[in-house]
Structures are given as C-alpha cells and as structure tokens.
Amino acid sequence: MMMKILRAVALVALMTALPFAIPHKAMAQQAAPTANDAALLRALQGPGGDISGRITIPDSKAAVLQQPEGREWREFREGTLKTASAVLVVGVVVLLAAFYLMRGKIRVDAGLSGRKILRFGSVDRFAHWLTATSFIVLGLSGLNLVFGKTVLLPVIGAEAFATLSEIGKFAHNFLSFPFVLGVVLMFLLWVKDNIPSGSDVTWLSQAGGLLSKGSHPPAKRFNAGQKVIFWMVVLGGAAMAVTGYMLMFPFYGTDVAGMQLMHMLHALIAAVMIAVIIGHIYIGSIGMEGAFDAMGTGEVDVNWAREHHSEWLKDQLAKEAKAGKARPGMAGAAPAE
Secondary structure, eight states: OHHHHHHHHHHHHHHHHHHHHSOHHHHHHHHSOOHHHHHHHHHHBOTTSOEEOOOSSSOGGGGEEEOHHHHHHHHHIIIIIHHHHHHHHHHHHHHHHHHHHHHOSBOOTTOOOSOEEEOSOHHHHHHHHHHHHHHHHHHHHHHHHHHHHHHTHHHHOHHHHHHHHHHHHHHHHHTHHHHHHHHHHHHHHHGGGOSOOHHHHHHHHTGGGOSSTTOOOOOOSSOHHHHHHHHHHHHHHHHHHHHHHHHHSTTSSOOHHHHHHHHHHHHHHHHHHHHHHHHHHHIIIIIBTTSTHHHHTSEEEHHHHHHHOHHHHHHHHHHHHHTTOOOTTOTTOOOOO
C-alpha cells in the first residue's frame, strides 16, 4: 500500500516539473503560428471582413477580434481629416491676412461721432461670451487631438504634451456643457432677428460693403453675414453636441461603425466651424473699427450703426423719440442708406 502511494506522489511530481524541463526554445517553436491558425482566422472572417468568435458575456462587441473599418478610420484620421482641417484653418488665416493687407481696417467713413447707442444688453453679451470662450477652448483642445503629435510633441516634449493633452481632454468634455447652454441662449435671444429676408440678397450682392469704401447696404439688427454665422453656430453646434455626446457616452444606440462615423462627422464639422469663427473673430476685432464695442461694452457709436445697421438704427431712434428720449442733435435725423 505504501509503495502505491509513493508511486502516485512521484507521478504527480514528474507531471508538475515536466513543463519546466522543456527548453524555452522548444516551447516557443510549439507556440508559433501554423497554417491551421491562418485557416482558422479565414474561417472566422465574417461578411464584412471582420474576424469574430463566440463569447458568453453580454457585450457582443468583445467577440470581434479584427475590424477592417478600424484601419479605414485610422487612415481617414491621419490622412483626409488632417489635410482637410489644415487646408480650412490655415487657408482662412492666409486669406484674412491677404484681405487685411489689401483692404486694411474697415473704418467708419464719417468718423466716430462720440455718441453711443445700446446694441446688446448684459444677457446678450453673457450668452455670446459663454459660447465664445468655451468654443475657443473646445477648438484648441480638438485641434490638439488632430495635430498635437505632429506640431506640439516635438516642441514641448512627451511629458509636457501628455499633461497638456490630459488637461485638454477634461476641458473638452466638461466645457461642452456651457457651450451648448450658450448656443441655446443665443438661439432663444436672437432667432427672431435672424430670419432671412429679401434685404439679405442685396447685402450679399454687395458683399456687405467690405470690398469697397463708402458702400454700405442697409441692414437690420443682424446683416446677412451675421445671419449665416448665427445659423452655422446653431445648427453646427447642435450637430457637434449630438456627435460629441455620442462619443462621450459610447455605444448608446450605436455600434463600433456608428462610433467611427460620429467621430468623422464631429471632426469635419468642427474644422468648418473653427474656420468660420476665425473669420468672425477677425471682423469683430482688428478687421472693423468699432465692431468690438457691440460685445465689449454693449454700446456702439451712432455713425458705426448708421453705416452697418442703418435699418436697425432707424428703428431704435424712432423708439427713443416715441419714448421722449431723443438724443441731442439727432431729433428727426434719418440714418443714411
């Protein structure tokens, strides 16, 4: 009986030690892929070219081992997306620089009068700057995701780039909420003044008087150019919110292919909006005399309003006159068309 027990113990010890006695090279050769492995992968390949298996956990996406669309998405991100974004953003900056060199700062032809009129109240300015500041951070952090490894990483180094990208990721996620709030506020405040009208055709046909001095087509509270920007921000902001939140909260009502599509749409819409807003910032700052005051203090010079928003100024002066608040030297004055 004792001999049988000893033999059993010796057999267990031998079986336990046997794997450690096999040379590592032999084990590596035994684990090397064979033709059968390639045949197995071909057998698992589905109609869409992906390689899938069977799993028992609820997450069916984990059954996909390889997905060819993932390679296509990566190629799009590193190729088409980078090229299109660079052309849009850099192209707009170059065009604006050329326009400034040729046209210069757009001055008030009659000169500043020194008399002010309220154009935007505190609520309007809050909605604008809430949207603007959050969009700037969103735009810069988004551009870093696309161009950071190419532009910033070689300059600031891997550690600093990793820290900056991590901060940018959190800022991009959390500042999306005030951005959406700002877009909603602007829509509610300004939609009634941004409905397209027949006068917009005239304004567009004259390019808003930007190309020639002394030519200022009439406009109400918002001209045709501002209406275009308004609807691009509202509709583009809505599209950015939908695609962005689908990326932030993945796989709710979509699959991997849907996530890849949302990323492509989010990135391309963002590139277009960044290019448009760069133009808007230019006109509202160094491009046009007196324009920044509208969102700075909320009050603009009367002569500036007469040249760029004559119909709106006429309405405002009529309201002041009716309320008995006519301005000195402006009673009965009709703004020039």
